[in-house]
Amino acid sequence: VDNIASVNLARKLDFATTFTLGGTATQLRFLDGNGLDTDTVSANAGLMRRLTARNTIGLQYSYSVYTFTDLNLSSHVNTAQGSFSRQWGPHLSTSVSAGPQWISSSDNGIIPASTRVAVSASLNDVFKFGRATLNYSQGMNGGSGLLIGAEADVVSGQFSRQFGRRVDVTMTGSYMRTSG
Numbered sequence: 001v002d003n004i005a006s007v008n009l010a011r012k013l014d015f016a017t018t019f020t021l022g023g024t025a026t027q028l029r030f031l032d033g034n035g036l037d038t039d040t041v042s043a044n045a046g047l048m049r050r051l052t053a054r055n056t057i058g059l060q061y062s063y064s065v066y067t068f069t070d071l072n073l074s075s076h077v078n079t080a081q082g083s084f085s086r087q088w089g090p091h092l093s094t095s096v097s098a099g100p101q102w103i104s105s106s107d108n109g110i111i112p113a114s115t116r117v118a119v120s121a122s123l124n125d126v127f128k129f130g131r132a133t134l135n136y137s138q139g140m141n142g143g144s145g146l147l148i149g150a151e152a153d154v155v156s157g158q159f160s161r162q163f164g165r166r167v168d169v170t171m172t173g174s175y176m177r178t179s180g
Contacts, residue, residue, distance in 0.1 A: 004024065004025070004026050005024065005025045005026075006022070006023070006024040008020065008021075008022035009021045015050075016049055016050040016051075017048065017049050018047075018048045019046070019047055020044075020045065020046040020048070021046075022045075023041075023042060023043045024040070024042045025041050026039070026040040026041075027039050027040075036070055036071070036143065036148065037070050038066055038067065038068055038069070038143070039066075040065070040067075042063065042064040042065075043062065043063050044060060044061065044062035045060070045061050046059065046061070047059050047060075053087070054088070055084070055086055056085040057082070057083065057084055057085075058082070058083040058097070059080070059082055059083070060079075060080070060081045060097065060099075061078075062077075062078075062079045063076070063077070063078050064076070064079075066141075066142040066149060071148070073110060073148065074105060074106045075104070075105045075140075075142075075148070075149045076103070077101060077102070077140045078101070078102045079100070079102075079139065080099045081097040081099035081118060081120075082099055083095060083096065084096055090126075091126040092123075092124070092126075093123075093124045094123050094124075095121065095122045096120070096121045096122075098118065098120075099117070100115055100116070101117065102115050103115070103140055105149075110148060111149055116151070117138075118137075118138065119136075119137065119139070120136065120137040120139075121136045121137075122135045122136075123135075129161060130159055131161075132157070132159045133159075134155075134157050135155070135157070136153075136155050137153075138152070138154075139151070140152075141178075143178070150178045151179050152176055152178045153176070154174060154176045154177075155175045155176075156173065156174035156175075157173050157174070158172045159171050
């Protein structure tokens, strides 16, 4: 069972600057006891600044707490990233972000404190017949109920097409490689 609650807000500060703020709470429960029950609380903030009609830079910060309720253990992840986005034409855009990720826990013997690099990238294209997105990210996550925290590489894609005014069909797919 996976329960998710999420809130995201964006506010334009002036014609070229946008401030974002968000948060997510997730509960992952294994009814058969075959996984690690995990509670996750995350908060994020970002500042985006349009440099030109095609280029945008930004700074993002996120803080996540992964609580492994079965083990009375928690892991804390702080991530700071700088980003660059480019609109290549009316339909094609790219974005890349990278920065340090600091990991700590309530028991350094189980999850030692460390510093890693978090990376993400996206490619978006709009066609006459639909919209496509390809994403990549690397960083720390909660372990998906199998590990006590994990380094994950995720590749995901999405294609959507609108039929008429009221029907939108979307296909998504993803691949995740996780290491402890």
